Amino acid sequence: MNDLIKSIQQRDPANPTYLEVFFAYNGFHAVMFHRLNNWLWTLGLRALPRFLSNIARILTGIEIHPEAKIGERFFIDHGTGVVIGQTAIIGNDVTIYHGVTLGGVGRIDDTCNKRHPTLEDGAMIGAGAQVLGNITIHKNAKVGSNSVVTMDIPEGRTALGIPARVIGGDERARGYGMPSRAEMDDLVTTLDCVVVEMGRIKDELNIPPCDQAAKPKAKTKKTASKAATSKAKAKSPAKKTATKKTSSKK
Numbered sequence: 570m571n572d573l574i575k576s577i578q579q580r581d582p583a584n585p586t587y588l589e590v591f592f593a594y595n596g597f598h599a600v601m602f603h604r605l606n607n608w609l610w611t612l613g614l615r616a617l618p619r620f621l622s623n624i625a626r627i628l629t630g631i632e633i634h635p636e637a638k639i640g641e642r643f644f645i646d647h648g649t650g651v652v653i654g655q656t657a658i659i660g661n662d663v664t665i666y667h668g669v670t671l672g673g674v675g676r677i678d679d680t681c682n683k684r685h686p687t688l689e690d691g692a693m694i695g696a697g698a699q700v701l702g703n704i705t706i707h708k709n710a711k712v713g714s715n716s717v718v719t720m721d722i723p724e725g726r727t728a729l730g731i732p733a734r735v736i737g738g739d740e741r742a743r744g745y746g747m748p749s750r751a752e753m754d755d756l757v758t759t760l761d762c763v764v765v766e767m768g769r770i771k772d773e774l775n776i777p778p779c780d781q782a783a784k785p786k787a788k789t790k791k792t793a794s795k796a797a798t799s800k801a802k803a804k805s806p807a808k809k810t811a812t813k814k815t816s817s818k819k
Contacts, residue, residue, distance in 0.1 A: 573600065576642040580664060596645030599631035606635035637671075640690070647696070654685035656703075663688050666696035666714075674702040689724075 574590045577597060590597055602625035606618035618635035626632040630649035633639075637653050640661040645651055647667035653659070657671045665688075673684035686700045689707050694700060695714035702719055706712065710722040713729035722728045726735050 570601065573597065573642055573644075576662070577644050580644055581646065594648075595629040595631060596648040596651075599625055599629040599633060599645060599648060599651075600639065600643055602629070603633045603635070603637070603639060606633075607637070607639070610635040637685075656683045657685035658687040660688060660690040660692070660708075662690055663692050663694075665694040668697040669694045670699045670701070672699060672701045686718075 574587055574597065577590050577594065578585060578587065585594070602621065606622050606625070609618040609621070622633060622635050631645060631651045631653075633651075633653045634655040634657070636655045637657045637659070639653075639659045640663065642662050643659055644662075644664045645666075646664065650668040651665060652670045652672065654671055654673045656673065659671075671686050671688070671694075675684055683703045686702065687705045688694070688700075689705065689710075691709040692706045692711070694706070694712045695716070697715040698712045698718065699716070700706065700712060700718045704719065704721050706718070706722045707724040707726075709725045711727045712718055712722065712733065713727065715731070716729055716733040717731045718728055718733040720733070722733075722735060728735050
């Protein structure tokens with residue numbers, strides 16, 4: 570339990586405290602329920618672990634079949650809507666997000682008793698993804714959000730789309746698909762260079778700062794009075810012509 574909480578603290582960008590994870594993370598609660606239910610299932614019990622897994626689903630919004638095999642430090646982030654099927658196998662340090670389905674294809678028969686996916690160590694499944702059938706998501710592979718996967722994903726690769734296709738080169742999966750600290754440092758350095766270059770160009774072109782840029786002049790009282798007199802003069806000829814017409818009629 571301590572390893573799981575510490576792993577969540579390291580992998581969640583929200584940087585939660587130990588007590589936050591223990592009391593407020595439904596993914597942590599769902600995994601703890603499953604440890605108990607899976608142990609009861611291995612004892613040959615069926616109804617009790619299924620009942621307890623249903624209680625866990627009501628409390629956490631996460632449905633995990635008691636027979637599913639789950640490794641260490643399994644992180645379900647946000648969690649609501651996650652479904653993990655009966656014959657699913659999940660390795661160590663796997664991360665999945667809300668709305669993920671590890672679903673089966675067909676029924677168990679004499680020829681095939683495995684109908685749900687296998688996620689190897691370090692795999693990451695994005696929010697809303699559907700991983701279906703007896704396939705393998707290999708070590709450190711990633712599945713993009715809302716993708717539908719029905720084929721094996723090679724180690725370290727990324728799959729996207731409906732149906733999912735493998736893209737990109739070898740790359741270790743990262744929580745939220747975020748760049749590493751080294752990559753972020755390179756990006757910040759590049760942006761700093763761009764800002765310096767823009768400042769140099771502004772100096773060469775003698776462009777004033779934004780707060781000192783020319784603003785439209787507000788109308789003064791004199792300009793307002795001039796505008797009023799000009800309007801009055803424009804109206805006066807019309808009045809004179811009107812009076813001339815009335816006098817001629819008389």
